[in-house]
Amino acid sequence: MRKAQELFSGIKKGDITSLSQGITLIESRNPDHQKEARELLKLIYPLTGRAKRIAISGTPGVGKSTFIESFGMYLIGKDQKLAVLAIDPTSQRTGGSILGDKTRMTHLSAHKDAFIRPSPNGETLGGIAAKTREAMLLCDAFGFDFIFIETVGVGQSELSVSHLVDFFILLMQPGSGDELQGIKRGILEVSDLVLIHKADGENQKLAKIAQHDFKRSLAILQNDRSWQTPVLACSSLEKTGFEETESVIDKFFKQYNLESRKTQLQIWLKELLMEQLDTKIESLNLKDNLERIYKGQTDILNELDKLSQEIFRD
Numbered sequence: 001m002r003k004a005q006e007l008f009s010g011i012k013k014g015d016i017t018s019l020s021q022g023i024t025l026i027e028s029r030n031p032d033h034q035k036e037a038r039e040l041l042k043l044i045y046p047l048t049g050r051a052k053r054i055a056i057s058g059t060p061g062v063g064k065s066t067f068i069e070s071f072g073m074y075l076i077g078k079d080q081k082l083a084v085l086a087i088d089p090t091s092q093r094t095g096g097s098i099l100g101d102k103t104r105m106t107h108l109s110a111h112k113d114a115f116i117r118p119s120p121n122g123e124t125l126g127g128i129a130a131k132t133r134e135a136m137l138l139c140d141a142f143g144f145d146f147i148f149i150e151t152v153g154v155g156q157s158e159l160s161v162s163h164l165v166d167f168f169i170l171l172m173q174p175g176s177g178d179e180l181q182g183i184k185r186g187i188l189e190v191s192d193l194v195l196i197h198k199a200d201g202e203n204q205k206l207a208k209i210a211q212h213d214f215k216r217s218l219a220i221l222q223n224d225r226s227w228q229t230p231v232l233a234c235s236s237l238e239k240t241g242f243e244e245t246e247s248v249i250d251k252f253f254k255q256y257n258l259e260s261r262k263t264q265l266q267i268w269l270k271e272l273l274m275e276q277l278d279t280k281i282e283s284l285n286l287k288d289n290l291e292r293i294y295k296g297q298t299d300i301l302n303e304l305d306k307l308s309q310e311i312f313r314d
């Protein structure tokens, strides 16, 4: 494994292999690697903050990967560079969806201005989010204009991703009729743009209806937000709706003072503190304490006081 300083110089120079290896370092569970990874993050941090961080969410099969491929190529056509991080906690086990995503992103994966990386497989959702954030920071420092995070499309993970990004896109499929019941309100609440996807061929009519329904629901759900979430229709196969999508994203980043980055930072800081606390707790040997409590020599609350003092002493 290369050292932080070396990887940092590589990343600064625009060497994609260094970026890749940097992310591998971050994902490693080896304690020495983790120390080095922390070092790398410190080095790159001052270079971060420029990229637009965007989540692409929606149920499996709605066309997230295809959208990223197609819209991504559209952005590249406008001289933009983009990184794609795909979160998939099941990927480690099945291997399936990463392969699927790669084949869906053939043009992007072959393009010099794009970088695609399946995201780490943490054991916990929190772990996934943390590693994705760090991978995102490396991509940001590298100099990508956009970072797309493709989510898994199920429940809680979407919400944890929403804390990582500036802009949250929800892809919906037209025509299932009960879409609105099917998706969690919470996801709709955090969405900054709803895209009725696959609005092509016979779907077009249904897409119009869905667009109308979503606009109404959003007006009720999000009436206290300063940003009115637009509902657009698009097709990745026919490459329609991309100009509108792009201009909504532009408008958002222009009018938006990145106030939500403060919330992102707050959540991040708390996560880091929890992580440190967790490591501390793991390092305690509780066997003797348990023995004493079990034998009735002390009680659990007494032991707790002692342990807390030990944890917070240094």
Ligand SMILES: Nc1nc2c(ncn2[C@@H]2O[C@H](COP(=O)(O)OP(=O)(O)O)[C@@H](O)[C@H]2O)c(=O)[nH]1
Pocket: 058, 059, 060, 061, 062, 063, 064, 065, 066, 067, 100, 104, 197, 198, 199, 200, 234, 235, 236, 237, 238
């Ligand atoms: N009609 C139509 N089909 C699409 C479109 N985009 C993707 N699909 C199809 O939807 C399926 C799922 O796409 P995929 O990108 O893998 O979805 P993901 O699971 O959300 O990443 C594939 O069979 C795609 O060919 C589109 O714009 N129009």
Ligand SMILES: [Mg+2]
Pocket: 064, 065, 066, 101, 150
């Ligand atoms: Mg996909």
